[in-house]
Amino acid sequence: MLGTPTGRTAAGLVLVILVLAVIGPAPWSGRANAVDTGNLLAGPSAEHWAGTDNLGRDIAFRVLEATRLSVGLALAATALTVLVGLLLGTAPWLLGRRAGRLVSGAVQIAIAFPGLLLALFFAVVFGVGATGAVLAIGLAGAPMFARLVQTLVAGVAARDFVAAARVAGVGRFRVLLRHLLPNIAEPLVVNATIGAGGALLAFAGLSFLGLGVQAPGYDWGRLLYDGVGVLYLNPAAAIAPALAVLVAGLALNLLGEAVAKGFGMAALVGLAGAPVLPAGRPERRAAGGERRSTMDGAADEPAEEPADDVVLDVRDLTVSFPGADRPVRPVRGVTFTIRRGEAVAVVGESGSGKSLTALAVSRLTDPAGQVDAERLHLLGTDLRAPDSAVQRRLLGSSLAMVFQDPASSFNPTRRIGGQLAEVSRHHHGRNRREAFARAVDRLRAVRIGDPERRARQYPHEFSGGMRQRAMIGMGLMGSPALIVADEPTTALDVTVQRQVLDLLTAIRAADDVALLLISHDVAVVSEVCDRVLVMYAGRVVEDLPTERLAGGALHPYTRALVGAVPRMDSPLDRPLPVIPGRPVDPAELPDGCAYAARCPLATQRCRDEDPPLRRHPSGHRVACWHARPPTAPTPHDEWETREPKPAVQPPPSSAQAVQR
Known part of the structure; x- marks a missing residue:
C-alpha cells in the first residue's frame, strides 16, 4: 500500500x-469555544x-x-x-x-x-x-x-x-x-x-x-x-x-x-491458513422422476440389477431447465454403466450434453436445473435420495472431478497444499499436519517435482499442466472409485496433454479406478478409453467399444465424427471433411431423429420417429433406423475411398523440402 x-x-x-x-478537542477546546464579543466576524489574521x-x-x-x-x-x-x-x-x-x-x-x-x-x-x-x-x-x-x-x-x-x-x-x-x-x-x-x-x-x-x-x-x-x-x-x-x-x-x-x-x-x-469451519449441507441436486419413454432416448431393454463391480449405474437420466414456453431438456434419457477399472469416454459436438451429464452425476447442476433418473447409483448408493452425511462423504471421497479449466479449479487466494489438505481434514478426520503431509504425498503421486515447496505456493505460481495435475491430486486425496474428467486436456499443449493422459491411465491401472472422460477429440479417447458413448442432442446415439470406433461404427454421426479427424494421409488437394449443418437447439428439437437434417441416410421414418437406443446384432447399442456397418461410402467418408485427384502441382519431395 x-x-x-x-x-x-x-x-x-x-x-x-x-x-x-483521536486527540479530539483537548488541545484547542478552550480557543474553539472562547467567546470574544470585541472581535466579532473578524477576518483572517495571524491570531485567527x-x-x-x-x-x-x-x-x-x-x-x-x-x-x-x-x-x-x-x-x-x-x-x-x-x-x-x-x-x-x-x-x-x-x-x-x-x-x-x-x-x-x-x-x-x-x-x-x-x-x-x-x-x-x-x-x-x-x-x-x-x-x-x-x-x-x-x-x-x-x-x-x-x-x-x-x-x-x-x-x-x-x-x-x-x-x-x-x-x-x-x-x-x-x-x-x-x-x-x-x-x-x-x-x-x-x-x-x-x-x-x-x-x-x-x-x-x-x-x-x-x-x-x-x-x-x-x-x-x-x-x-x-x-x-x-x-x-x-x-x-x-x-x-x-x-x-x-x-x-x-x-x-x-x-x-x-x-x-x-x-x-x-x-x-x-x-491461506484460516481454520476449517464446520461443514453445512449442500443443496439437493437430484430427485426421482417419472419413467421416460423410449422416444426420449431411454434404452428399451429391461432393467437389470447392477453387478458387484459396477461403480456408476445411470438409467434414463434427464436434465431439464425452465424455458420460455416449456421445459428445455439438454440431456434426454441417458443410460450407461461404468465398472471398476473401466475407462468410458463421452464424445460429441459442443452442446450435445456431455458436460451436463457429468455435472448431473456429480450433483453440480445449476440450481434451476431438475435432474431426474430411473436409477442413479454410485457404488450402490442412490444419489437421488435426500442429502445425508453418508452421501456427502461418498461424493467427496469416492468421486473425483477434474474440471476443464485448471486456472479456475483452485481458489486463487489459498495455497495449493491447503486446498488439497482441506479435503482430507473434512472427510477423513486428519489434523492439519497429517492432512498437509497427505497433500504433499498426492502432489508427488501426480509427478509434481519438489512437492514440499510447491504445496506452499499459490495457483498462479503453477503452470497450466501442473495445475491440472494438482487438480487430479486433489481428487486422489481420498480413495476415489470414479474419476470424472471433463475435457482435462483442452487448454493444454499436446506435450502436456500426453502427460496428463498418461497420468490418468497410470492411476486407473494402479488403483483399479473407473474413468469417465469427456472430450470432443476422438483421437484422444481412442488411446485412453475402453468404451465410447457418442452423444448428440442430449442423447446417447451409440455405445461401442473403442476398437470399433474407427472401422465398426454403426451410426452415421459416429462415422462423421471419426471422418472429421484430420489424418496424415488425407489428400492434400481436397478440403478437410466436415459435418454439414449445425447441431440442433435443445429448445427446438424435431419430432423424429435429431440428426436427420444432417444425415445422408435419413428417410421419412427418421423425420417422423425418434429411434430408441437398442442393442445391435454386432453387440453394441445404437439409436438409428439404418444402423449398419460402413460397407458403402457415405458423403462423410467418401473422400477416404476415392482415388485422389492429381494436384495442380505435385507436393515437393523430402529432398526438395530440405533444400527449401
Missing part, C-alpha cells in the same frame, strides 16, 4: 486526520487564521475540534452500509433461489431511487440529529453496496473451485466465508473506503440542511452552514470547513485505491 507516492500521500493524510480525531464567527470564536480551532465528530459519524455510517450491504448481498447465496430473488428485487427497487433522496427519507423517518443521520446515510448507501456484493458473489460462485467445495459437502455459509468473500474482498474494501469519503460529504450535506448535527454540537457541515451566512463578510468562515471536507474525502478515496493494490497480497498471506 505504501509502495507508491499516491499510497504514501493518502496514508499520511488519513493518519493526520485520524490523529486529529480563518477569522472568527458571530460570537468571536476562532473558526480554525472549531474546524479542528469538529474533526472527531465528523470523521466518527462518517465511519459509523460506512460501517452500517458495509454490514447491511453484506447481509443483503449475500442473502441470495445463503437463502437459495426463491427467498434470494425477493431480496434481490428489494435491492433493485431501492437502487432505483437516488441516494440523496433515500438519505433524506430516512433522515425524516429517524428524526433529525446525529443518530438519525448515521442511520439515514448508512441505510441509503446499503443498496448500492449490496448490488456490488451480489454481482461479485455471483461471478465467483460460478467458478470451478466453488463447485469442488460443494461436491465435497461444504455448506453455503462456509463456502461464503472461505471461498467467496476472500475473492471479492479487494473491490469491497476499495468501495468501502471510497464510500467513507462519500459518507463524509453526505453528513456535511445533511448538517448543512439542518438535518444532521444540531446545536450546540457542530461538525464540518454545521460550520459550513454558519460560514455561508457570513460569506460576503468573511469567506474564510465557509472555505475552512469546506476545505476540511475536501481534503478528508480525497484522502479516503486515494487510500482506497492504494489499499486495493496491497490488499490482494494481504489476503493471500492472511487467509
Whole structure:
C-alpha cells in the first residue's frame, strides 16, 4: 500500500486526520469555544487564521475540534452500509433461489431511487440529529453496496473451485466465508473506503440542511452552514470547513485505491491458513422422476440389477431447465454403466450434453436445473435420495472431478497444499499436519517435482499442466472409485496433454479406478478409453467399444465424427471433411431423429420417429433406423475411398523440402 507516492500521500493524510480525531478537542477546546464579543466576524489574521464567527470564536480551532465528530459519524455510517450491504448481498447465496430473488428485487427497487433522496427519507423517518443521520446515510448507501456484493458473489460462485467445495459437502455459509468473500474482498474494501469519503460529504450535506448535527454540537457541515451566512463578510468562515471536507474525502478515496493494490497480497498471506469451519449441507441436486419413454432416448431393454463391480449405474437420466414456453431438456434419457477399472469416454459436438451429464452425476447442476433418473447409483448408493452425511462423504471421497479449466479449479487466494489438505481434514478426520503431509504425498503421486515447496505456493505460481495435475491430486486425496474428467486436456499443449493422459491411465491401472472422460477429440479417447458413448442432442446415439470406433461404427454421426479427424494421409488437394449443418437447439428439437437434417441416410421414418437406443446384432447399442456397418461410402467418408485427384502441382519431395 505504501509502495507508491499516491499510497504514501493518502496514508499520511488519513493518519493526520485520524490523529486529529483521536486527540479530539483537548488541545484547542478552550480557543474553539472562547467567546470574544470585541472581535466579532473578524477576518483572517495571524491570531485567527480563518477569522472568527458571530460570537468571536476562532473558526480554525472549531474546524479542528469538529474533526472527531465528523470523521466518527462518517465511519459509523460506512460501517452500517458495509454490514447491511453484506447481509443483503449475500442473502441470495445463503437463502437459495426463491427467498434470494425477493431480496434481490428489494435491492433493485431501492437502487432505483437516488441516494440523496433515500438519505433524506430516512433522515425524516429517524428524526433529525446525529443518530438519525448515521442511520439515514448508512441505510441509503446499503443498496448500492449490496448490488456490488451480489454481482461479485455471483461471478465467483460460478467458478470451478466453488463447485469442488460443494461436491465435497461444504455448506453455503462456509463456502461464503472461505471461498467467496476472500475473492471479492479487494473491490469491497476499495468501495468501502471510497464510500467513507462519500459518507463524509453526505453528513456535511445533511448538517448543512439542518438535518444532521444540531446545536450546540457542530461538525464540518454545521460550520459550513454558519460560514455561508457570513460569506460576503468573511469567506474564510465557509472555505475552512469546506476545505476540511475536501481534503478528508480525497484522502479516503486515494487510500482506497492504494489499499486495493496491497490488499490482494494481504489476503493471500492472511487467509491461506484460516481454520476449517464446520461443514453445512449442500443443496439437493437430484430427485426421482417419472419413467421416460423410449422416444426420449431411454434404452428399451429391461432393467437389470447392477453387478458387484459396477461403480456408476445411470438409467434414463434427464436434465431439464425452465424455458420460455416449456421445459428445455439438454440431456434426454441417458443410460450407461461404468465398472471398476473401466475407462468410458463421452464424445460429441459442443452442446450435445456431455458436460451436463457429468455435472448431473456429480450433483453440480445449476440450481434451476431438475435432474431426474430411473436409477442413479454410485457404488450402490442412490444419489437421488435426500442429502445425508453418508452421501456427502461418498461424493467427496469416492468421486473425483477434474474440471476443464485448471486456472479456475483452485481458489486463487489459498495455497495449493491447503486446498488439497482441506479435503482430507473434512472427510477423513486428519489434523492439519497429517492432512498437509497427505497433500504433499498426492502432489508427488501426480509427478509434481519438489512437492514440499510447491504445496506452499499459490495457483498462479503453477503452470497450466501442473495445475491440472494438482487438480487430479486433489481428487486422489481420498480413495476415489470414479474419476470424472471433463475435457482435462483442452487448454493444454499436446506435450502436456500426453502427460496428463498418461497420468490418468497410470492411476486407473494402479488403483483399479473407473474413468469417465469427456472430450470432443476422438483421437484422444481412442488411446485412453475402453468404451465410447457418442452423444448428440442430449442423447446417447451409440455405445461401442473403442476398437470399433474407427472401422465398426454403426451410426452415421459416429462415422462423421471419426471422418472429421484430420489424418496424415488425407489428400492434400481436397478440403478437410466436415459435418454439414449445425447441431440442433435443445429448445427446438424435431419430432423424429435429431440428426436427420444432417444425415445422408435419413428417410421419412427418421423425420417422423425418434429411434430408441437398442442393442445391435454386432453387440453394441445404437439409436438409428439404418444402423449398419460402413460397407458403402457415405458423403462423410467418401473422400477416404476415392482415388485422389492429381494436384495442380505435385507436393515437393523430402529432398526438395530440405533444400527449401
